Amino acid sequence: MQDQPTKFDVVTGAFSFTGRFIARRLLAQERRIKTLTNHARRPGTEDITAEVAPLQFTDRDALVESLRGADVLYNTYWVRFQHGRVHFGEAVANTRILLGAARDAGVRKVVHVSVSNPSEDSPLDYFAGKARTERAVRESGLAWAIIRPTLVFGQGDILINNIAWLLRRLPIFGVPGRGDYRLQPVAGEDVAEIATWAAEQTDNVIVDAAGPDTVYYSEMVESIAIAVGRHPRFVYLSPRMSLLAARVIGRAMKDVMLNEPELEGLMQELLVSHERPRGTQRLDNWLLSNAETIGRVYASELERHWR
Ligand SMILES: NC(=O)c1ccc[n+]([C@@H]2O[C@H](COP(=O)([O-])OP(=O)(O)OC[C@H]3O[C@@H](n4cnc5c(N)ncnc54)[C@H](OP(=O)(O)O)[C@@H]3O)[C@@H](O)[C@H]2O)c1
Secondary structure (H helix, E strand, C coil): CCCCCCCEEEEECCCCCHHHHHHHHHHHCCCCEEEECCCCCCCCCCCCCCEEECCCCCCHHHHHHHHCCEEEEEECCCCCCCECCECHHHHHHHHHHHHHHHHHCCCCEEEEECCCCCCCCCCCHHHHHHHHHHHHHHCCCCEEEEEEECCEECCCCCHHHHHHHHHHHCCEEEEECCCCCEECCEEHHHHHHHHHHHHHCCCCEEEEECCCCCEEHHHHHHHHHHHHCCCCEEEEECHHHHHHHHHHHHHHCCCCCCCHHHHHHHHCCCCCCCCCCCCCCCHHHHHHHCCCCCCCCCCCHHHHHCC
């Protein structure tokens, strides 16, 4: 009989998006995992076996207990935008609580999922908030690694899926600005490989997680259109008009499809890395292999996390 490993790793959101890739990679490495989440069992994650505890920040003792015995904490927790009463400051504070609980629980290391180009001076709260969480990680007293993904693609993504969803339905597609700003998408599997690599490093590390191709936004939309077999007329809209269109569609879908700071981040090319790419999978290949499924169903951020 084989010995069961006693140590386990904790992944926040193992049934959500980025966390599912990390969970799968750990399971493939025969690591035992536990997840902290408020959404156990999402469609498409039936293969992920994990003990489940709530992802909550108000009962500190329970949080410490849920982390006790863990070797590595893979932290994906964050909020995509400010909504209702939840703002980025609260997400930073929650991250600090999680890190403190991990330290008190005796966790060896935290692998923190951040974002490309975070900066405490950024006028964009997402990127400024992420930089503050990175500081909290560095000051946590834990061994740490920080992974900075660009735009993550793969099963369960929102942005690429919803572009495909629009392309499948509309004869005209509105591109914000001239579409001449770059992105460097990275596969979820590559993010997971980089995260587990980082967990094994003796030193604390900060690395970008970016894919091999840097593409213009308009090129990415065209690749998605080719994959789903649509040939819409592309129209170039001012950022203001694009946001208005996104708001109208978002309202119809009871979601926030794209908001102003997100569009600014895209147009400022914050989803491009300045390091040698560590990811190897190409978005084009993934789109063609998943052409049948992408964009069939709208992916709602509010449905996923806020209702
Ligand atoms: N997606 C990307 O393209 C991308 C790009 C760059 C960086 N990142 C970073 O990667 C990490 C994971 O992002 P993701 O898009 O993959 O997110 P996600 O899996 O949808 O969510 C990650 C975790 O945060 C929790 N969460 C999300 N919104 C929440 C809310 N409103 N209230 C409470 N908890 C919430 C989720 O809870 P549940 O487990 O309950 O669902 C999950 O545990 C984040 O740190 C993000 O900044 C993502």
